[in-house]
């Protein structure tokens with residue numbers, strides 16, 4: 001277990017998505033590595049941020065479901081006559097509910113990271129070439145985003 005792997009899997013570690021063995025080896029590494037421990041704290045803070053965003057999203061979706069509910073009732077009424085619209089409504093529902101939740105989480109991470117990085121001026125530094133000072137940070141960022149792509 002090394003720092004690169006720990007940081008790559010950290011989002012899953014926080015979400016509790018890892019196997020017990022993986023989780024244990026990451027936890028052991030973090031306990032013995034101040035650098036990764038710091039990462040974990042930052043990642044947890046971001047995790048709280050994006051869970052807030054997630055709550056907002058669910059609220060939004062609940063509002064969006066409202067007209068759907070009315071449409072469902074209408075559909076059931078009309079179903080007595082034709083049943084044609086019922087199938088259309090079901091198809092719409094399935095498509096929306098099967099949208100992977102993780103993509104929203106990744107979007108949240110990316111958004112939070114971008115915000116943080118902009119605050120730290122990392123993007124600005126990247127534009128001028130990676131110096132030794134921010135090289136470590138940039139590598140870490142690449143690992144984060146690289147991990148999401150898989």
Ligand SMILES: [Zn+2]
Pocket residue numbers: 002003006029033035036
């Ligand atoms: Zn480490």
